[in-house]
Amino acid sequence: MSRIHSHYNCSQQHFYIATEAAWDNFKDNLAAFSGFKGKYKDPYGPNAILELKAAKAMPDDAERSAVPETIRATLVPLGATCINNWRMLKSYTIDAFSEDVLPTMLRAAGSEYYDKAVSYNWSEIDMMNDVATKFMAKYLTELKKGTENMPDTFPATYASGKTAFDAVYKKFLKAKQGTGAGTDDKIAANNKVYKKMMAMLKDGRLIFNADPNKKDLFTFETLLSFVSGNGNSGIKVWVISDDTGLPIPEFEATLQPGTLAEKGNPDGTATLITSAGQYNLHINAPGYEEYREDNVRISTGTISRRKIRLVKVGGK
Numbered sequence: 001m002s003r004i005h006s007h008y009n010c011s012q013q014h015f016y017i018a019t020e021a022a023w024d025n026f027k028d029n030l031a032a033f034s035g036f037k038g039k040y041k042d043p044y045g046p047n048a049i050l051e052l053k054a055a056k057a058m059p060d061d062a063e064r065s066a067v068p069e070t071i072r073a074t075l076v077p078l079g080a081t082c083i084n085n086w087r088m089l090k091s092y093t094i095d096a097f098s099e100d101v102l103p104t105m106l107r108a109a110g111s112e113y114y115d116k117a118v119s120y121n122w123s124e125i126d127m128m129n130d131v132a133t134k135f136m137a138k139y140l141t142e143l144k145k146g147t148e149n150m151p152d153t154f155p156a157t158y159a160s161g162k163t164a165f166d167a168v169y170k171k172f173l174k175a176k177q178g179t180g181a182g183t184d185d186k187i188a189a190n191n192k193v194y195k196k197m198m199a200m201l202k203d204g205r206l207i208f209n210a211d212p213n214k215k216d217l218f219t220f221e222t223l224l225s226f227v228s229g230n231g232n233s234g235i236k237v238w239v240i241s242d243d244t245g246l247p248i249p250e251f252e253a254t255l256q257p258g259t260l261a262e263k264g265n266p267d268g269t270a271t272l273i274t275s276a277g278q279y280n281l282h283i284n285a286p287g288y289e290e291y292r293e294d295n296v297r298i299s300t301g302t303i304s305r306r307k308i309r310l311v312k313v314g315g316k
Contacts, residue, residue, distance in 0.1 A: 007191045010224055015190065016056050018223040019197050021307065023049055025217040026200055028245035029207075033200075036207050040200075048196055055189035071172045078165040079117070079125050085158045086114050089132055089143075092150040096142045109135040122169055129162040213246050216267065225267075234273040235296060235304045239264060239283060242309040251285035251310070255296075274298060285310055 008015045026033060026045050033040035089109055097105045113128035136143060136155050143150040197220075204218025216222045235255070239248045247268025254261045255272050256279060262270040264285075276298050283291040288310035298304055 006187050006194075008194050012190065014224055015194070016052070017305070018220065019052055019193060020049075021223050022197050022201060022218070022220070023052070024307070025245065026204070029204070029214070029217075032207050033203065036203060040203075048193075048200070051189075051196070052193050055186065055193050058186040058189060071168060071175055074168050075122060075165070075172060076120065078161070078168055079120050079122065081161040082125050082129055082165050083114070083117055085161050086110065086117070086128055086132055088154070089136065089150075089158065090114075092143050092154070095149050096139070096145055105139075122172065125165065126169060129158075129165065132158065133162065216247075217245070222267070233276050233298055233303070234271060235279075235281065235298060235306065236269060236271040237281075237283065238305070238307045239268050239270070239285065239291075240307070240309055241288075242311045248285050248288065248310060251283055251288075254282045254284075255279040256282070271303065281306070283308060283310065288312055 006012075006015075010018070023045060026040075026048075030040070030042075030045065086109075090106065090111070093105050093109050094102065108131070110128040110131035113124045113131060116124040117128045133155075136158065140155070144152070201218040201220055205215050208214035208218065237253050239251050239253075240246060241248055247266075249264050249266045249268055251264040251268075251270070252261055253264070253270045253272060255274060258274065258279070260272050260274055262272050264270045279296050279298060281291075281293040281296045289312070291308055291310055293306070296304070296306075
């Protein structure tokens with residue numbers, strides 16, 4: 001079980017997207033940051049992006065759990081063999097001992113572990129096998145009853161099933177332990193990225209304290225509000241000025257075909273909800289050149305996102 005908790009109060013996917021946006025905003029305002037503190041000069045920003053990419057590239061829970069799940073699939077038939085072997089041992093035990101001592105003998109053979117082992121509880125199968133092996137060694141003569149009951153070959157048969165199970169079970173435990181360690185490593189890397197990014201955002205709010213619009217660009221909650229979705233299909237755009245990096249609130253976003261249009265919000269965002277398919281995106285704002293992007297794909301149940309820079313008319 002992971003012992004490290006994430007410092008960010010959002011999904012990992014949203015954390016990565018918001019962090020990328022934060023460092024993108026930092027890059028747009030590098031002169032202001034480097035003038036505030038010398039450490040912010042290059043390669044501070046590029047290094048932060050490299051650290052983010054490295055954390056993002058580390059395997060997540062789904063990728064790591066695939067290994068133990070693959071091993072588990074191998075354990076199932078091996079566990080079934082052990083369970084069936086114990087049932088045979090139970091039959092030999094019933095025939096070998098009188099009714100007055102039979103409950104005690106069955107417990108000594110591992111019946112209490114068997115009750116949970118049948119649900120493919122790996123640790124219970126492991127304990128059941130150990131107890132059964134010791135039981136057979138101790139009561140071998142009684143179980144055989146000469147030649148009337150347990151065959152001479154059965155202990156070896158049981159041992160073979162146990163050995164095969166043990167080998168894979170050890171791999172399973174090792175892989176599970178590796179999963180927990182891997183999870184901790186990834187969360188630790190994410191937390192390091194988060195700490196560095198939050199320190200930069202804090203300074204950004206100091207730098208732009210007198211400019212509410214720019215100050216918002218360095219507020220993590222604001223960045224998260226841009227990347228969070230609601231389960232619908234569509235596209236969310238964040239429109240900023242190419243020369244200032246500030247949000248442009250007065251714009252209209254249009255999807256064609258269908259001529260679906262939405263006005264921009266004060267924070268420079270607009271969300272267009274529509275069905276899955278391919279569309280052409282147009283954005284128009286007074287004083288800025290029109291933005292056009294063809295063949296924008298929208299998938300079912302997904303809000304795709306675009307950070308769009310508009311160039312002023314007559315600008316570069």
